[in-house]
Amino acid sequence: MHSVVCIKQVPDTTEVRIDPKTNTLMREGVPSIVNPFDMHAVEAALKLRDEYGGKVTVITMGPPQAVEALRRVKTLGVDRTILLSDRAFAGSDTLATSYIITQAVKKIDSEDAVDLVLCGKQAIDGDTAQVGPGIATRLNMPLVTYVIDIDSVDTEKKTITLKRSVENGRTALCVEYPMLMTVLKELNEVRYASLPNMILATNFKAEVWNKDDIGAEMKNMGLDGSPTAVRKIFSPPVRECGEMIPHGIEQPDVAVHNLIEKLSHNKTI
Amino acid sequence: MSDNSYSNKYDVIIVGAGPAGVSAAITCAKAGLNVIMLERGEHPGSKNVMGGILYRHPTEQIIPEFYKEAPLERHITEERVWLLSKDSAVTMGYKSKRFDEEPHNCFSVFRSKFDKWFAQKAVDMGVTLICETLVEDVIMKNGKVVGIRTNRDYGDLYANVIVAADGANSLIAARAGLHPEVRSNTLALAVKEVYSLDREKIEDRFNIDSEGGVTIELLGDATQGLMGTAFIYTNKDSLSIGVGAFISQLMKQKISVYDLIESVKTHPMIKPLLKGGETKEYLAHLIPEGGYRAIPKYCIDGLLLVGDAAMLVNSLHREGSNLAMTSGRFAGEAIIQAHSDGDFTAKGLSTYKELMEHSFIVQDLKKYKNTEKFFEEHMQFFTLYPQIADDAAYEFFKVDGIPKKEKQKIIWKQITNKIPSWRLLLDIYNGWRVVK
Amino acid sequence: MGYVHIKKEKCIGCEQCVVVCPFEALFMKDGIVEVIPDKCKECRKCLPACPTEALYLERRERRGQRPEHGIDVTVDLPPELARYKGVWVMVEQQDGTPHSVSWELMGEGLKISQKLGVELSAVVLGENVDGIRREAFQYGAQNVYVIDDPVLKDYRTYPYTFAMTKLVNKHKPEILLMGATSLGRDLAGAVATSLKTGLTADCTKLDVDEAARVLLQTRPAFGGNIMATILCANHRPQMSTVRPRVMSRPYKDESRDGTPIVEQLGLAEEKIRTKFIEFIPDAVAHVVNLDDADIIVAGGRGVGCDEGFSVLKELAEVLGAELGASRAAVEAGWIDYEHQVGQTGKTVRPKIYFACGISGAIQHLVGMQNSDVIIAINNDPNAAIFSVATYGIVGDMHKIVPELIKQFKDKKNK
Known part of the structure; x- marks a missing residue:
């Protein structure tokens, strides 16, 4: 079974802080990590390899520093890592990104047939959850998002039975592969890297592919290939200032009384 | 090493990528040895708090002119000591234009940034660095340390020499049977906060320019009468505020270090310095403060202890990183010697011991070896004397029409009301004797 | 010769400037843009x-003349796309039950369609969906497009994408809205890709530039730390998924009905490589129902301990309210994740939201700031929660909450 996992290097949004004075994002010093959902996609692919044999290829798109994300998954023992990096990729929105990755998957597939493409549910910096569905649509592969269980794989019939998480339960599906899935954290627990893999990852070299390597056309990527554009960024709006009810510290009973009066007066309660 | 080859045998294994470990690693790597360094934290410096002060001299012995590229905060131009009582401070200090000229004496740093940079230097010189990996045990063969065992699968590694740079409470030292049980009165618990504050405010409040910096050592009320110290260091746009005290005393007095740092921050002499800032980071850390008497055996067959792991801290002069780097470098030099001799026994590695014995490290620690014990037995230095100093200074500077000669009498009387004069003189003499 | 300067604290590393620079004077370093002064020709393109x-x-013209809302809307729409007209809302359903977000979108869609002077239409996909079709009219749809086919009985990406793409290509709406649910986000991503148009996920606010006929789509980014307004100026339809419960449900006019526009799917089951096996409902029915609660009593770090939550629980019982919590309280282990409100938890919109001991991190605010009335109790007068509060009390919640319990009880008994 040959799985291709698409990962993204993201700033650790839990460490992102807002500068209280300027109300802007403080990005400096925020560590880069592999998008946490993507780690579970890598783990899922490794588990399938452990069970059914085959190979795990991991690709990421980004600047040269994104090689660090590949190094991280290399420690888990993936077989092949490819960095898609080109100036022409910069500024791509989700539609253009899915185009670039699709081109790369097609090239991988031409060398070594791909059975499965895996992505994380969404990236924590963008939260769009669009690139996975985009790649599946472009590759004309069946798509299952929010996968929470992989129950079985029938390598004869080439089908995977899995469960998808929805608002009030789970949907069980049987899907022919090659297919694409996006996965949830609940799917598995990411393994702890072995020491030999850690050491091997310290001086590995990722393959780097540019736009020509994957035969990508300029009109489909970067700003030209992106229908959407971010036009404004601002801090979340604050509501108009409310009313402060005094005496909360020294006379809580009075403050509470006044609050309830106001609520009754406005017919809130 | 090609992409798919892997060896579990190295010339040197270094456990811990702090200043001591990295110094040893760089020294060995420069001589062409095959070095692997293991770090428990996510990255070098991530598990670290202490210090905040980096000395130029020992650092330049490892990387000449490091200050041209290393991530430093401010070079220190002024050192202050404040003796605090409840609502006052008797202050002393030294400020010099000479400290303002390159090369500087010392710098305030963020260890999380500096250690990362420092470790990267080692990696650039060919050292293999593995993070997020805990070394759990040593592998012994015929009474000699030959390897280590990590918490990862297939996690054994072998080397001619192991360097334990894994900090106070070194697990390696313990597993190799070197640390006598650590007594809690040889360990101090320190907490540090990074307190963000506008650059201009820092420069105004501390009377410094955009590059220079100040350290303030706080004694007396800062530690609520416990034996220990507190400090404030200026960074570029933040302050490092720390306080440390011996665990044994914290336990006895039932005071938590968290209370201690709060009381430092709210002290009337300190609060105005912090106004308008906010806590950005909060860290706690163990430091060995045992002095000379606490130093374990640090050189045995196949194993060297360096830095905090060897309990190398000079508690009077807050020079942990200085001692750490120098001991790391000595260990590296000894290992190079051992390699050329092909002898990795304690005897083959004895260069380390010799270098240590003849250096300022052991000599300074020896000199101050009675300090801890003395202050521990004379707690008035942390409780009563700051109060006396306060009262005396208050009387002395107060203008109230009393002639100076009369004032001196009053002051002396106030002091001798609190403590007999013979006792005071004895304490002063003894105190001077242990630190002289 | 000068060169462009960068306010590092403002740079979000989107690389838009790097791409437009004709002189390759800008490059990314550590996620932030940097300039090579020698290469910059001050062409101002960036x-x-x-x-x-x-x-x-x-010095020169630093204070630009951009409009106050900061968005320049310039459109260069090919003529064939300029013909796209109308606002569509996808009505999501499962086993004949519509998702409430669909009706919330009808309300929002109506406002937009009125501004643009076009019709509001609903799209209903499924099997035996006649009841939903009718409801769509009642919630304000002027047209309802229906594809009723056994293949669409249970949601699967491919046949739904096929159906929606077919409808869009035939009827050409300029705006298509869906709920940001597991279904909507799955479907929207696939549909937008097959239509090669733009999609903005998980919006919390929609507006429209009437002159340019461009949808202004606002959504949280970076884990809710900032908001971004995104435009899809030169492609049609403009697609958004919208987060449930951030928009209010419109009035339902029971008397309304209409004739749907029915289309055929034209896709055989054999062509579909995904087979539906079964739906497994969650074993425990949702004990915590923050979605439908009229009143939520929520606690944060200031609650201090497990026991603190039992006092909040008592207040919730008195008020018939649901119990909520901030991430800090959930991470401290005082209360289960099901209660979490905010970016990584639930988005809620109750009539009254009590925030007790919640400082008001942005992550929390995005999940509750649309509540009708917010009552904040916190001992720190500078807590951010007070900036969104309708009523604020500075004080110790451990004293104020028991007082609330007592006085509400008294009031009830009267």
Whole structure:
């Protein structure tokens, strides 16, 4: 079974802080990590390899520093890592990104047939959850998002039975592969890297592919290939200032009384 | 090493990528040895708090002119000591234009940034660095340390020499049977906060320019009468505020270090310095403060202890990183010697011991070896004397029409009301004797 | 010769400026843009490309003349796309039950369609969906497009994408809205890709530039730390998924009905490589129902301990309210994740939201700031929660909450 996992290097949004004075994002010093959902996609692919044999290829798109994300998954023992990096990729929105990755998957597939493409549910910096569905649509592969269980794989019939998480339960599906899935954290627990893999990852070299390597056309990527554009960024709006009810510290009973009066007066309660 | 080859045998294994470990690693790597360094934290410096002060001299012995590229905060131009009582401070200090000229004496740093940079230097010189990996045990063969065992699968590694740079409470030292049980009165618990504050405010409040910096050592009320110290260091746009005290005393007095740092921050002499800032980071850390008497055996067959792991801290002069780097470098030099001799026994590695014995490290620690014990037995230095100093200074500077000669009498009387004069003189003499 | 300067604190690393620079004077370093002064020719191309105004040229015209809302809407729409008209809302259903977000979108869609002077239409896909079709009219749809086919009985990406793409290509709406649910986000991503148009996920606010007929789609980014307004100016339809419960449900006019526009699917089951096996409902029915609660009593770090939550629980019982919590309280282990409100938890919209001991991190605010009335109790007068509060009390919640319990009880008994 040959799985291709698409990962993204993201700033650790839990460490992102807002500068209280300027109300802007403080990005400096925020560590880069592999998008946490993507780690579970890598783990899922490794588990399938452990069970059914085959190979795990991991690709990421980004600047040269994104090689660090590949190094991280290399420690888990993936077989092949490819960095898609080109100036022409910069500024791509989700539609253009899915185009670039699709081109790369097609090239991988031409060398070594791909059975499965895996992505994380969404990236924590963008939260769009669009690139996975985009790649599946472009590759004309069946798509299952929010996968929470992989129950079985029938390598004869080439089908995977899995469960998808929805608002009030789970949907069980049987899907022919090659297919694409996006996965949830609940799917598995990411393994702890072995020491030999850690050491091997310290001086590995990722393959780097540019736009020509994957035969990508300029009109489909970067700003030209992106229908959407971010036009404004601002801090979340604050509501108009409310009313402060005094005496909360020294006379809580009075403050509470006044609050309830106001609520009754406005017919809130 | 090609992409798919892997060896579990190295010339040197270094456990811990702090200043001591990295110094040893760089020294060995420069001589062409095959070095692997293991770090428990996510990255070098991530598990670290202490210090905040980096000395130029020992650092330049490892990387000449490091200050041209290393991530430093401010070079220190002024050192202050404040003796605090409840609502006052008797202050002393030294400020010099000479400290303002390159090369500087010392710098305030963020260890999380500096250690990362420092470790990267080692990696650039060919050292293999593995993070997020805990070394759990040593592998012994015929009474000699030959390897280590990590918490990862297939996690054994072998080397001619192991360097334990894994900090106070070194697990390696313990597993190799070197640390006598650590007594809690040889360990101090320190907490540090990074307190963000506008650059201009820092420069105004501390009377410094955009590059220079100040350290303030706080004694007396800062530690609520416990034996220990507190400090404030200026960074570029933040302050490092720390306080440390011996665990044994914290336990006895039932005071938590968290209370201690709060009381430092709210002290009337300190609060105005912090106004308008906010806590950005909060860290706690163990430091060995045992002095000379606490130093374990640090050189045995196949194993060297360096830095905090060897309990190398000079508690009077807050020079942990200085001692750490120098001991790391000595260990590296000894290992190079051992390699050329092909002898990795304690005897083959004895260069380390010799270098240590003849250096300022052991000599300074020896000199101050009675300090801890003395202050521990004379707690008035942390409780009563700051109060006396306060009262005396208050009387002395107060203008109230009393002639100076009369004032001196009053002051002396106030002091001798609190403590007999013979006792005071004895304490002063003894105190001077242990630190002289 | 000068060069462009960068306000590092404003740069979000989107690389838009790097791409437009004709002189390759800008490059990314550690996620932030940097300039090579020698290469910069001050051509100013990068200035409008930056969404955060992080770039500036010194002294000259630093204060630009951009409109107050900060968005320049310029459109260069090919004529065939300019013909796309109308606002569509996808009505999501499962086993004949519509998802409430669909009706919330009808309300929002109506406002937009009125501004643009076009019709509001609903799209209903499924099997035996006649009841939903009718409800769609009652919630304000002027048209309802229906594809009723056994293949569409249970949601699967491919047949739904096929159906929606077919409808869009035939009827050409300029705006298509869906709920940001597991279904909507799955479907929207696939549909947008097959239509090669733009999609903005998980919006919390929609507006429209009437002149340019461009949807202004606002959504949280970076884990809710900032908001971004995204445009899809030159492609049609403009697609958004919208987060449930951030918009209010419109009035339902029971008397309304209409004739749907029915289309055929034209897709055989054999062509579909995904087979539906079964739906497994959650074993425990949702004990915690923050979605439908009229009143929520929520606690944060200031609650201090497990026991603190039992006092909040008592207040919730008195008020018939549901119990909520901030991430800090959930991470401290005082209360289960099901209660979490905010970016990584639930988005809620109750009539009254009590925030007790909650400081008001942005992550929390995005999940509850649309509540009708917010009552904040916190001992820190500078807590951010007070900036969104309708009523605020500075004080110790451990004293105020028991007082609330007592006085509400008294009031009930009267």
